[in-house]
Amino acid sequence: MRVFLSTVGTRGDVEPYLALAKGLQRAGHDVVLSSARRFAPVADAHGVPYAPTTDALLEVMDLPVAREALESLTNAAEAVRQSWRLIGVVGPIQKTLVDESWAAAQAARPDVVVYHPKAFWGPSFAAALGARAVFAPLQPFFVPTAERPVPLLPTVPIPGFNRLTYRLVGRGIAASARRYLTDWRRATGAEIPSGPVPTVHGFSRHVVPEPTDWPGWAATAGYWFLDADAPLDPALAAFLGAGPPPVYVGFGSMTGRDAGETTRTVVEAVRATGVRAVLASGWGGLAEATGDDLFTIGGAPHHALFPRCAAVVHHGGAGTTAAGLRAGRPTVVVAHFGDQPYWGRRVHALGVGPAPLLKKRLTAPQLVAAISAATTDDAMRRRAEALGKRLRAEDGVGVAVRAIEAA
Numbered sequence: 001m002r003v004f005l006s007t008v009g010t011r012g013d014v015e016p017y018l019a020l021a022k023g024l025q026r027a028g029h030d031v032v033l034s035s036a037r038r039f040a041p042v043a044d045a046h047g048v049p050y051a052p053t054t055d056a057l058l059e060v061m062d063l064p065v066a067r068e069a070l071e072s073l074t075n076a077a078e079a080v081r082q083s084w085r086l087i088g089v090v091g092p093i094q095k096t097l098v099d100e101s102w103a104a105a106q107a108a109r110p111d112v113v114v115y116h117p118k119a120f121w122g123p124s125f126a127a128a129l130g131a132r133a134v135f136a137p138l139q140p141f142f143v144p145t146a147e148r149p150v151p152l153l154p155t156v157p158i159p160g161f162n163r164l165t166y167r168l169v170g171r172g173i174a175a176s177a178r179r180y181l182t183d184w185r186r187a188t189g190a191e192i193p194s195g196p197v198p199t200v201h202g203f204s205r206h207v208v209p210e211p212t213d214w215p216g217w218a219a220t221a222g223y224w225f226l227d228a229d230a231p232l233d234p235a236l237a238a239f240l241g242a243g244p245p246p247v248y249v250g251f252g253s254m255t256g257r258d259a260g261e262t263t264r265t266v267v268e269a270v271r272a273t274g275v276r277a278v279l280a281s282g283w284g285g286l287a288e289a290t291g292d293d294l295f296t297i298g299g300a301p302h303h304a305l306f307p308r309c310a311a312v313v314h315h316g317g318a319g320t321t322a323a324g325l326r327a328g329r330p331t332v333v334v335a336h337f338g339d340q341p342y343w344g345r346r347v348h349a350l351g352v353g354p355a356p357l358l359k360k361r362l363t364a365p366q367l368v369a370a371i372s373a374a375t376t377d378d379a380m381r382r383r384a385e386a387l388g389k390r391l392r393a394e395d396g397v398g399v400a401v402r403a404i405e406a407a
Helices: 011-026 037-045 056-060 064-070 076-108 122-129 161-188 234-241 259-273 302-308 318-326 340-349 364-376 378-392 396-406
Strands: 002-006 030-036 050-053 112-115 132-135 199-201 218-220 247-250 277-280 294-297 311-314 331-335
Touching (some): 002 122, 011 037, 011 318, 030 076, 037 050, 050 076, 076 122, 132 199, 234 294, 247 259, 247 364, 259 277, 259 364, 331 364, 364 378
Parallel strands (some): 002 030, 199 218, 277 294
């Protein structure tokens, strides 16, 4: 088959799709992955054909207004309010993304279009090209169930409420898609299709149990990990070997408004807890810190680093959460926005980490208590190790490839 994979977002939105693309290649299919231009070198390093689109959406995240808005996105009501606030900035970028993604999809001539939730054009492009569409979300927010509401919303004991929350989210996404696809529809004469799309989720049923009332067109594959053979930096490896396993602290693609203040809070907590730490600056969420008990890095492959840590402290992105859980390490989530509080709650419910913290309210004493629990609670450590073993036994990419082939 010819498969076109379309995703939008940060590295955590791209790497799982890159892992899926490689799995499709191993199964004998031709693939093209399309996302922001800045990730093209990563795709090239893995031998995956890449169709780059604008980096503008990522650049918006560095604007002060966007940083302030993102730090407020911890519930559904605030998400709606901040979305309206940013629409003037994001709207033109979305239209550019539609145009550039459509050109890439036409060039790929796909039999199947596999798309991320933020690549809302996926089913429309598939219909216009006579291809099949497969929806591939990394969060359990889209397929209706009576067993739980959309995870961004509270549980309310009203019959029918849970399913209603998914319908509302679906209508909101559809309305947004129609707005940004208007010009594309005029140019192509294509219609926006309706009805269910085969859906394969890129997370594990051991972390998010699959509802018993999900329809036959929805399935949970397991995580899609992108592992590389690149060794750890020699200086980092030397630090790891020079003492007891450290705690990893990093916030990935999150930037925040004051990296210096966040770093001071983290260092104070680390030293009060008496542990060594690896600090990952990522996109600027943390600044550099010095000391014999600290080692600052820009980033490192999680699958190589996390197993050598005592615990992991991060923002709760879906991909970083998965990496920490697969490594079998207790996890502390310091949620910034979006789905991150949800993953923090899942970590806590599974007994493999303390209750999640919120970045905008983070204090050193809170972080001291969380790191202490993650590094001294033997029952928590054993549960984390057992969950890691189950996740390492899964073949999420293989299951997803077979689901795409079946579609």
